[in-house]
Amino acid sequence: MKQILLITDGCSNVGESPVTAAAQAWAEGIAVNVVGVVDEGSIGELGAREIDEIARAGGGMSRIVGSRQLSRTVQMMTRMTVAGTIRQAVNHELQQLFGLDSVGALPPDKRAEVVRVMDELEETSELRVVLLIDASASMKPKLSAVEEAIRDLALSLEARTGSSAVAVFHYPGEYGHLPCALDCDWTRDAAGLPALFARIRTKGTTPTGPAILQAVDFIRQTCGKIKEEWDDILPSGRGDAGEVRSDYVV
Amino acid sequence: MTSCRPGGAMPARCAVTTSFKPELLLQPGTVVTGKWNGKKYKLERVLGAGANGQVYLASVGRSVCALKIGTEAAELQGEANVLASLDGKERGRGRPPFLLDVDDFQFNGRALPFYSMRYVPGIPVRSYLRRHGGQWVGVIGHRLLERLAELHEAGWVFSDLKNDNVLVHDYGRVELVDYGGMTAMGRAVRQFTEIYDRGYWSAGSRTADAAYDWFAFAVLWLHATDAKRLFQLSRSRLPQDRGIEDLMKLIRSNPKLRPIEQWLGKALRGQFRDTREALKEWRAAHRASDAAVRSRIPAWMTGMLVFSAALCLTLAALWLF
Incomplete structure (x- = not known):
């Protein structure tokens, strides 16, 4: 499973629309979640609407929180998106096979079996999360909270049974010709995270759309074909799921 | 699988498989009838509200139990599975089972999942x-x-x-x-x-x-x-x-x-x-x-000892001179 988690505090102002970029990511099987961080004042109606729309287009969820809630919000979203992706796949399968609209339409004893498989997948499936951090000038005071949230997420992912890794980008990139810059390549453990934003020079522009697209490219280049991966994630012997026999399709 | 409750005295309950759905609170007196197993529960009062559901004190006939009502069937079922598995492992210990029933009921045209468990006082x-x-x-x-x-x-x-x-x-x-x-x-x-x-x-x-x-x-x-x-x-x-x-x-x-x-x-x-x-x-x-x-000897006792010794000395001194 692949996710991009965008942490920002305002509107994009350069390049492609972040909404279409997120839709493109989702079309390639990458869910996009968005956290808006505001400590004083509000994010503005425009910013709030953009955040909401990016998440909708990206098949993810969005939240606007203060930097104190950042850690737990980031973790909750990541986890819920994994659970949501699995749920969606299972519901789709139930629909195809039995014309049921969701797991909830199964009688409780069958539901128990299916949910057991879903929980197992949630813990064991492979997970890759790209954290895409808005490093425009206004984000500067929030970057230490962002860094803490990233470490905390890495610590939680490290405990999963399934292979999990995070990578971190910030945008805009340092040299102007790339929308975002890599701070940390795929890492599996929290201890492997370097000091992330110590040397960052925050700039004015916010190329959110181009940055999302670059993160998608990065995932494609480093993780191979994304869509076919479901075949590997799902266990083949699924006898314990009752009647659910064929492969889940995303 | 609850969490991240906003606000409150313990603000930082963190984690994960939670829904961001709005809270739903049912009125005391509401009767919940299970769709699959047909059991009837009368809600007495709210015991607690988490991010993925609420727990009510409910009566079934003359006994009481705790009823957790949520919105996401898979999530509640995951919790019920843990309880069922625990009950299975602990059956030999003579401990009464925790999980009593898992079901859905209709409320305002939608099916809400719930499970009932032993009510724990304290x-x-x-x-x-x-x-x-x-x-x-x-x-x-x-x-x-x-x-x-x-x-x-x-x-x-x-x-x-x-x-x-x-x-x-x-x-x-x-x-x-x-x-x-x-x-x-x-x-x-x-x-x-x-x-x-x-x-x-x-x-x-x-x-x-x-x-x-x-x-x-x-x-x-x-x-x-x-x-x-x-x-x-x-x-x-x-x-x-x-x-x-x-x-x-x-x-x-x-x-x-x-x-x-x-x-x-x-x-x-x-x-x-x-x-x-x-x-x-x-x-x-x-x-x-x-x-x-x-x-440990209490401080007042030590104090008394010192005081009485001093008193003796003073009296002795007065008597001598």
Whole structure:
């Protein structure tokens, strides 16, 4: 499973629309979640609407929180998106096979079996999360909270049974010709995270759309074909799921 | 599988498989009729509201139970599965089952999932100690460790151990509630509360093991006897500086916990062989601290001795000269 988690505090102002970029990511099987961080004042109606729309287009969820809630919000979203992706796949399968609209339409004893498989997948499936951090000038005071949230997420992912890794980008990139810059390549453990934003020079522009697209490219280049991966994630012997026999399709 | 409750006294209950759906509160008196099993429950009052559902006290005929109503069937079923599995493993112990029923009911045209469980009486540890005094720490801790030992021996880690989830009644009898976070050993902890979390204090991983619960158990006593300083500490330290030593400082300067400082240190560092050993040492630590209290001569007695000696001397001096 692949996710991009965008942490920002305002509107994009350069390049492609972040909404279409997120839709493109989702079309390639990458869910996009968005956290808006505001400590004083509000994010503005425009910013709030953009955040909401990016998440909708990206098949993810969005939240606007203060930097104190950042850690737990980031973790909750990541986890819920994994659970949501699995749920969606299972519901789709139930629909195809039995014309049921969701797991909830199964009688409780069958539901128990299916949910057991879903929980197992949630813990064991492979997970890759790209954290895409808005490093425009206004984000500067929030970057230490962002860094803490990233470490905390890495610590939680490290405990999963399934292979999990995070990578971190910030945008805009340092040299102007790339929308975002890599701070940390795929890492599996929290201890492997370097000091992330110590040397960052925050700039004015916010190329959110181009940055999302670059993160998608990065995932494609480093993780191979994304869509076919479901075949590997799902266990083949699924006898314990009752009647659910064929492969889940995303 | 609940969490991230906004606001409240314990703001940092963190984790994960939660929905962001708006709260739904049903009126007391509402009758819930199961769609599949047909059982009827009358809601009496709200016991608690989490992010993925509410727990009500409900009556079925003449008996009562706790009813958890949510919105996401898969999520509630996941919790019910954990309870069912626990019941299966504990059937031999003569413990009544926790999980009673899993079903759905129709409300305003939509099917809401719920499950019912044994109602657990009692109040959180902190309130219990305030009402009945700090001398109950030993007994409550003993019973709680015993319960944790049972869970650990069955291959589970409770993981979201905290004040709100430990209910005490009748002379220090302890029951754990909210088994939604219970995790099989070796898996990732899914539900935790920052201030109780080993990872938060840079004291270890979030992989479920017995030591994860020992850590939270030690923090529980700080929270129960010294909440203000604990929260202050957590707010004032930078994440990279937080560590076990900070907690130990609080323990050393807390007269209620000082006598069991060594035990708490071992719990925070995960230095017991297993939970039975932790229990044995807990008992020994409390016996030792009781004995210390008994053998100490109160200050007023020492004062009286000095005073009477001085009086004798003065009188002797007056008589002599």
